[in-house]
Amino acid sequence: MEKKNKAQSRRKFIRNGARLSLLLSLGAVSAAALRKVTTDGYVWQIDPFKCTQCGRCATECVMTPSAVKCIHAFDLCGYCDLCGGYLKPDANARSTAAENQLCPTAAIERKFIEEPYFEYHINEDLCIGCAKCVKGCTSFGNGSLHLQIMHHLCVNCNECSIARVCPSDAISRVQASEAYKVKGSWTNPT
Amino acid sequence: MNQKTNIESSYKLQANSHKPLVNSNLLSKMNTENWDCKLAVMKYAKFVLFTFAFFLSTFALSAQQQRFPKPEFDSGYTQPSPVTPEPRALALEYFDVLVLLLVLSAATYLALKSRSRQGILWLSIFTLAYFGFYRNGCICSIGSIQNMVLSFFDPGYSVSITTLLFFLLPLLFALFFGRVFCAGACPLGAIQDLVIMKPISLPKWLNKTLGLIPYIYLALAVLFAATGTDFIICRYDPFVGIFRMDAKFHMIVLGVAFLLMGMFVARPYCRFLCPYGVLLSWMSRFSKWHLAITPSKCIQCKLCTTSCPFDAIDFPTNEKEVVKSGLGPKRFVTYALIIPLWVALGVFVGNRSHTFLSKANPTVYLAELMISKPEIKDDLDNIDVQTFRASGESMDELVLEAEAIRDKFYTGSMIAGGFLGLVIGMTLLNTVVFRKRQDYEPHKGNCLSCARCVDYCPVEK
Numbered sequence: 001m002e003k004k005n006k007a008q009s010r011r012k013f014i015r016n017g018a019r020l021s022l023l024l025s026l027g028a029v030s031a032a033a034l035r036k037v038t039t040d041g042y043v044w045q046i047d048p049f050k051c052t053q054c055g056r057c058a059t060e061c062v063m064t065p066s067a068v069k070c071i072h073a074f075d076l077c078g079y080c081d082l083c084g085g086y087l088k089p090d091a092n093a094r095s096t097a098a099e100n101q102l103c104p105t106a107a108i109e110r111k112f113i114e115e116p117y118f119e120y121h122i123n124e125d126l127c128i129g130c131a132k133c134v135k136g137c138t139s140f141g142n143g144s145l146h147l148q149i150m151h152h153l154c155v156n157c158n159e160c161s162i163a164r165v166c167p168s169d170a171i172s173r174v175q176a177s178e179a180y181k182v183k184g185s186w187t188n189p190t
Numbered sequence: 191m192n193q194k195t196n197i198e199s200s201y202k203l204q205a206n207s208h209k210p211l212v213n214s215n216l217l218s219k220m221n222t223e224n225w226d227c228k229l230a231v232m233k234y235a236k237f238v239l240f241t242f243a244f245f246l247s248t249f250a251l252s253a254q255q256q257r258f259p260k261p262e263f264d265s266g267y268t269q270p271s272p273v274t275p276e277p278r279a280l281a282l283e284y285f286d287v288l289v290l291l292l293v294l295s296a297a298t299y300l301a302l303k304s305r306s307r308q309g310i311l312w313l314s315i316f317t318l319a320y321f322g323f324y325r326n327g328c329i330c331s332i333g334s335i336q337n338m339v340l341s342f343f344d345p346g347y348s349v350s351i352t353t354l355l356f357f358l359l360p361l362l363f364a365l366f367f368g369r370v371f372c373a374g375a376c377p378l379g380a381i382q383d384l385v386i387m388k389p390i391s392l393p394k395w396l397n398k399t400l401g402l403i404p405y406i407y408l409a410l411a412v413l414f415a416a417t418g419t420d421f422i423i424c425r426y427d428p429f430v431g432i433f434r435m436d437a438k439f440h441m442i443v444l445g446v447a448f449l450l451m452g453m454f455v456a457r458p459y460c461r462f463l464c465p466y467g468v469l470l471s472w473m474s475r476f477s478k479w480h481l482a483i484t485p486s487k488c489i490q491c492k493l494c495t496t497s498c499p500f501d502a503i504d505f506p507t508n509e510k511e512v513v514k515s516g517l518g519p520k521r522f523v524t525y526a527l528i529i530p531l532w533v534a535l536g537v538f539v540g541n542r543s544h545t546f547l548s549k550a551n552p553t554v555y556l557a558e559l560m561i562s563k564p565e566i567k568d569d570l571d572n573i574d575v576q577t578f579r580a581s582g583e584s585m586d587e588l589v590l591e592a593e594a595i596r597d598k599f600y601t602g603s604m605i606a607g608g609f610l611g612l613v614i615g616m617t618l619l620n621t622v623v624f625r626k627r628q629d630y631e632p633h634k635g636n637c638l639s640c641a642r643c644v645d646y647c648p649v650e651k
Contacts, residue, residue: 019476022365030358033341036348043277052580054573064436074269078258114265121270142256151277155326155434158333159421164552167577173347180274 041176044160048146048183050170053131053138057147060162061129067153068129068162070107070122075184076144079117084140085133086110086120102132124150143183151179283352286321286329290359290375293317297374298367300641301481307641310373314380322377327433331356331371332378332466333424335408336415343416360466364473368480371470372460373639378429382457383640385449389456389499397501398617400462401636405613408465409606410547417598419551423465456499460638471635481632481639485651488629495630497646502636507627521622529615533608540607541600548599557592560585 046057046068057068082094086108091100096110107126111119122145129147137145149171163171174181293313300309321330334357341349360371372379392400407423414420424430428445431437437445451458460467474480483494483503494503548554556574559566566575578588632643 015476019365019478022473022476026358026361026365029338030354033338033349033354036341037354038348038350039280041277041280041283041350041352052577054577056573062431062434062437071272071274073272075260076256077260078256079261080258113267114263117261117263117267119267119270124273142258148274150275152275154277155328156277157328158337158424161425164420164425167574168581176277176280179277182272182274 038175042173043149043151043156043176043179044154044163044171045149045174045179045181046147047170047172047181048143048148050168051131051134051147052168052170053135053147054167055130055132056165056167057162058128058130060165062157062161063153063155065127066129066162067150067155068147069124069127069150069153070129070131070133070145071148071182072120072122073144073146073183074119076142077120078142078144079113079119080141081116081118083110083118083120083137085137085145087136089136089140102136104128104130104132108133120145146183148180148182283329283350286325287352287355287359289320290331290356293375294359294363294370297370297639298363301370301373301639302367302479305481305485305641305644307645310639310641311383313374314383317375318377318380318384320377321375322381322429322433325377327377327427327430328424329353329356330377330427331360332376332464333421333427335466335469336411336421336423339412339415340418344418361469361473364470364477366478368474368477368634368637368639369467369470370639372467373641376460377433378427378464379457379460379638381429381432382449382452382459385452386456386499387453390454391496391501392455394501397461398621402614402617403462404465404468405610407463408468409610411465413547413599413602413606414550416602417548417551417595419595428459457638461500461636474637475635477634480634481637481641481644483630483632483643484647484649486649489649490629491648492630493648494643494646497643498632498637499642500636500638500640502633502638503643504627504631504633506629507625509626518622518624522619525615525619525622529612529619532611532615532618534611536607536609536611536614537604538607540603540605540610543607544596544599544603547603548596551592551595551599553588554592554595554599557588560588 058066061067086102087094087100088102093100098106101108105126105128107123107128109121109123111121113119131147133145134143134147137143160171163169293316296313297310300306300313321327329352334353337349337353338357340347360375363370374380411421411423414422426441426444428441428448431441432445432449448459490506495505497503549558552574556578560575560578566572567579570576
């Protein structure tokens with residue numbers, strides 16, 4: 001009986017020791033992590049100055065349609081009639097006819113303001129984030145159209161599946177308090 | 191929302207044009223000239239405009255100046271601002287941690303104190319609804335391993351406090367109360383637990399062998415996270431697509447396959463894949479308190495033996511048989527002695543496979559591709575290659591970068607291999623270790639604290 005008790009207390013001692021060392025290692029791991037922990041959350045965002053408009057945002061997002069949408073920085077827009085983001089380069093006419101539009105889903109709405117200016121507005125429900133207009137606007141215009149991850153649609157995956165395949169590494173984690181990189185109000189650090 | 195406070199100095203020209211014309215004669219003159227030019231161009235053919243744009247782009251881009259300055263409107267048009275919806279509030283992220291804490295406490299109470307299978311069942315339904323379908327399976331403790339690893343190896347990344355807590359809390363609970371996280375707080379476990387229909391009992395050797403997969407998965411996940419390559423746990427999470435009701439086709443197929451398999455092999459992901467389960471199992475083995483099948487004393491009625499769908503109940507040891515065979519001590523010594531051999535083999539395999547593993551990294555892959563197939567740089571359909579060429583980065587820089595990553599893989603995969611060798615050696619050693627058991631007890635490492643067995647025990651308190 002005494003022998004059994006001894007064996008049991010030894011086993012208990014070993015178990016307590018193992019538990020303590022596991023606890024200490026957990027403590028060490030969290031202390032190491034705590035040295036540079038942030039209280040702010042992370043979200044994913046596109047740097048419009050790095051983006052090369054490859055079109056993967058439309059296809060690689062885990063959501064369908066993609067949580068990446070085109071955003072219009074009106075501040076930078078020239079309000080041109082002949083818009084490189086709205087019209088196909090080989091468009092027949094400068095009209096709203098579908099055949100002339102660059103956007104595959106007709107998500108860009110064109111509104112006449114005054115001669116010869118037009119406002120371009122993105123219909124977010126239709127936009128699929130294919131960046132065709134962004135390419136047009138960046139190549140031929142001011143670059144006021146650009147892609148951004150819209151955070152009411154993004155499910156904030158632990159690792160963004162678009163970031164994984166982005167050829168220009170334009171998508172990165174940003175602090176949730178500064179969740180957007182809108183051109184104009186946001187400046188490219190040089 | 192989108193405040194216009196920080197307009198770049200290069201956009202000052204455009205910012206100034208908001209002011210009345212009288213105030214900035216010079217600027218408006220410049221503007222008018224520009225506009226005349228633009229209007230004339232617009233009036234004629236569009237190819238002229240494109241040429242003009244290209245011409246402008248040579249200097250305009252470098253100067254960060256707008257090609258077409260914003261017009262001044264006479265019709266009193268007010269410019270709208272881009273809509274930027276805020277991300278999920280930080281307070282809600284902290285609320286998630288609170289919910290996790292509450293669910294873990296409830297699971298502990300239900301498994302250890304009130305011993306109620308029904309309670310655990312309702313709790314897992316809540317978890318499935320909240321962490322699964324409402325929170326879309328993200329944030330989860332399983333994936334948080336990678337965030338922790340990345341924060342140790344990437345100086346530019348620091349883990350957020352909510353992720354740290356999601357990583358830590360279930361492990362702490364496991365250290366004191368067993369794997370109550372698996373019982374009630376894990377949405378992946380909950381969805382599998384609910385589809386168990388007719389669980390079959392797997393042979394012991396198969397259970398042990400398949401039980402090695404989580405270690406491999408964990409080692410690879412840590413390796414890939416440490417090298418900044420990929421988060422494979424999240425990428426190949428089979429159920430997250432079901433939670434989101436949206437995923438790539440093959441991931442949905444994988445998720446449904448796991449659920450179908452889970453009807454007969456209970457909780458296949460938890461037992462044979464989950465890398466977080468490895469950590470939980472380590473903690474749970476030494477837990478201070480743990481779910482017990484019987485509330486007081488086992489009467490050896492054997493009613494619980496078939497109750498566990500996870501083969502996690504250890505039977506009393508047949509002492510006579512072990513003593514009779516006489517092989518125990520001999521085998522123990524042999525298996526203990528070959529552990530270093532297993533480790534060495536693991537390191538060797540890791541060493542051999544590091545080149546292959548490093549191809550998962552996009553930088554290494556691109557560098558290899560461009561070296562092995564130089565003609566690919568003329569392939570206009572290859573977006574990665576074309577983007578790299580347009581970026582202006584030289585081939586040497588890319589190769590240097592890829593070599594640095596491959597070096598990391600070299601060390602990392604050898605460590606991972608050594609770890610796996612140790613695990614295999616220890617698993618073998620464990621099969622011959624004789625542990626005296628008189629009662630039917632849950633295996634502390636494998637028991638998921640689901641409390642199914644509790645219902646079968648006829649002993650009253």
